Amino acid sequence: MRKITTYLFLLCTISLWSQKQFQGKAVYQSKTTVDMSSWGAEMSEERKKQIKARMKNFLEKSYTLNFTTKESVYKEEAKLQAPGTRGFRFGGFTGGGIKYKNLQANKALESVEFFGKKFLITDNTEKPKWELGSDTKQIGKYTCFKATLVKKVDAFDWRNMRRRGRGRGKGKKPSDKSKTTKVTEEIEIPKEITVTAWYTPQIPVSNGPGQYWGLPGLILEINEGRTTILCSEVIMNVKDKETKIEAPTKGDEVTREEYNKIVKKKMEEMREMFQRRRGGGRGRGRF
Template sequence: MKCLTTVFLLCISITVFSQTNFQGKAVYQSKTTVDPNFGGKQLSEERKKQILKRMKNMLEKTHVLSFTRSKSVYKEEEKLETPGTRGGFRFGGFTGGGVLYKDIIKGDLLESTEVFGKKFLITENEEKPKWELGSETKQIGNYTCFKATLLKKTTAFDWRNMRRRNQKDENKKDENKKDTSNVKKVIDDVEIPKEILITAWYTPQIPVSNGPGNYWGLPGLILEVNEGRTTVLCTEITMNPSEKIEIKEPTKGKEITREEYNKVVKEKMEEMRERFRSRREGNNRGGRSFH
């Protein structure tokens, strides 16, 4: 029965794919959850709620993927600020947004983004991701989707995958640590895993090897991605719209490779951390009294 279903879906895919004006748009909603105990006992529950409210625009986003057979543009959809979150919450100076262009035939990715007040044009050439295809299926809207998994390396500043350190390790560290000021930074409580397991759901009914963000390489459009604490779900698809879709490469920003970009961000974050440490130590010295 499963084989017949697969053959039927492939027949539909071939019919759609054979259309000369094959193109479409897919809307994705992404949501990132955070550890409800972030900050530990250092922050009150009321303060945590205030921070989460201000982080809402960063944790919940809407993107639109415009695609043809071989190319796509993935762009964040602009939205009005939620009352009470004016200015939003910026993590480490990031402003977010940007445009991601993909050429899945050549494996070229081109991302225009702004970070720390500077615009960059990140260029990279990726090999086809080594997905492990599964037989499990589920329905997403009107589409039958198949499961695929991928082991992905993380970067040292991937805040979405931050997690609290192992409590046993923390207790041992605290025992060996002599801190007369009895002050502990929140950032010391978190860590980022070196790699995470990505789960994707793709549909052969839309035969493009594409998907949200930098995910691609499956025999069908990816409709859902689960990456650590982040879930990206397709909520709307428009195939062959009456208005022709134009896929343009982004051109704004200083051209830089992904490796160079990661190095710049890492250095900036280390600078910010040092400034934070210096400010904190200055406040501690200023608050001491001498007899």
């Protein structure tokens, strides 16, 4: 009963705020951990350290979320690379994409670049089925409440990829094939993961980083598999022209399903090309 009363109060608060004209900005830090231990003795400790160092800029990113009560833009902040270092890229994916959400119009768009080609992805706008909890914690000056969500994992979500059979070993069970998707002979990905969100009713905006929204307050932290997204700063009543909220327009328009098919086809072409080169042949994939 207490949970229901609190929830109704929060919804009323959001309704009152929705009548106000304002814009806010939230800064997030994203960090993804990599489990190198699954490679065991096949890779030296020195080599593991080198790979982790190269991947740091790829695994630790900064984002900004510019939002109103109706719409938002979530964008990666450009990061200068230290002189003499080499960047890391996963396949043909590049960073710097923009995620746009219009909660009033049930519209979600994401601009991405894959192997030098720009795409504009129309995404699912169905409200996430969060389970609200009673746990609380403090993030900065904001009191946050816990919510959880069981999410299907995109087959190309590199953050949740892991080595196949990593559970094998003394006292450990192998991965359950019914709960994982085979990506390659070496790599697999879980079909579902539990996402934990921490949101604050003190900023009654039903929004959050990336694809996440639908809670009675701004989401300040997301724990998703091996990735944590944490808000480090919130600025209200932003008036900077550079933070103007606009939907992206550049790129070939595709649905999320169509985009995944394009990525899958390209990755298969690249794998075949790599195998031919190892065998002495030549090949070149294209869209």
